[in-house]
Amino acid sequence: MKDQENTDFNRIAEAIHFLRKNFKTQPRLEDVANKLHLSPHHFQRMFTDWAGVSPKKFLQYTTLEYAKKLLKENGNSLLDTALDSGLSGTGRLHDLFVNIEGMTPGEYKNGGKDLSINYSFAESPFGKLLVASTSKGICYISFFENEKKAFQELKSIFPNANYSQTVDLIQQNALFIFSHDWGKLNQIKLHLKGTDFQLKVWETLLKIPMGNLSTYGQIAERIERPNASRAVGTAIGNNPVAFLIPCHRVIQSNGDFGEYHWGSSRKIAMIGWEAAKTDLVNRNDL
Incomplete structure (x- = not known):
């Protein structure tokens, strides 16, 4: 995998894309982490360190509503x-x-x-x-x-x-x-x-x-x-x-x-x- 694809932001961007595409089904933390080939704990920690809030809370900030x-x-x-x-x-x-x-x-x-x-x-x-x-x-x-x-x-x-x-x-x-x-x-x-x-x-x-x-x-x-x-x-x-x-x-x-x-x-x-x-x-x- 290329170095650029390994950056936290690219993984965050992929997570955001996945969450927005599938928000109607309310994907679990495990579902998103699996998409990124990360453990749920690692993904939760990485995302929260980057955004300051949980993936679920962040999704609320990026909805049409x-x-x-x-x-x-x-x-x-x-x-x-x-x-x-x-x-x-x-x-x-x-x-x-x-x-x-x-x-x-x-x-x-x-x-x-x-x-x-x-x-x-x-x-x-x-x-x-x-x-x-x-x-x-x-x-x-x-x-x-x-x-x-x-x-x-x-x-x-x-x-x-x-x-x-x-x-x-x-x-x-x-x-x-x-x-x-x-x-x-x-x-x-x-x-x-x-x-x-x-x-x-x-x-x-x-x-x-x-x-x-x-x-x-x-x-x-x-x-x-x-x-x-x-x-x-x-x-x-x-x-x-x-x-x-x-x-x-x-x-x-x-x-x-x-x-x-x-x-x-x-x-x-x-x-x-x-x-x-x-x-x-x-x-x-x-």
Whole structure:
């Protein structure tokens, strides 16, 4: 079995896929563990270490009913509520710490000519990442299966840039977001190649609190383009910074989680993982 297939996340993703496909039959712990060729005890421990909750509880966070409940509770004012309610802690993480700077017209049009881009490969709870940065901030984060292919995809965005496989402080600071040791976070800056419309959509995504969901229509309303849901969807699909710009928190209006550039199982895993972490924080605050 390949090393990548042995990672915890791939097993978690397989478990999530199995649970969602068979949730009507309420599969036992033993059934899921057997599917992964693990003992029930090992699977339960691995899953709980990863998600912070049991497989059964996690499934509750990744059901259609859960998504509909969140959308109903937040309604069309989800983003306004997040901005206006003075939320603290995890809910305000992106609003407080992440800022976008668009590239200059020259940088945008000439394929990154004269840009120096550092890149590195890293681990996350959701699989391997390619992280890239300029002197001004993170310009690209992508999940990948193959390093060579991942780097080629980065180069296709900035074909004329100068590349160095180097881990820098900008990258390290951004990756702290996965550790939940957010006391170490400095302000994260993103240096992005995008149209004005795309940048506006991506900035709006940053306002969706962790553990919450929004819809394409709600995003369109927020940017005052209520008839542009399809264009919003395209901009979200072109998000160049996985997880930090939380396009995984945008779902369909009927509660279906929908597709994701880096795989639907990964999107579902992110939604459930964030819901579990937020729920734990909220309980600890009581």
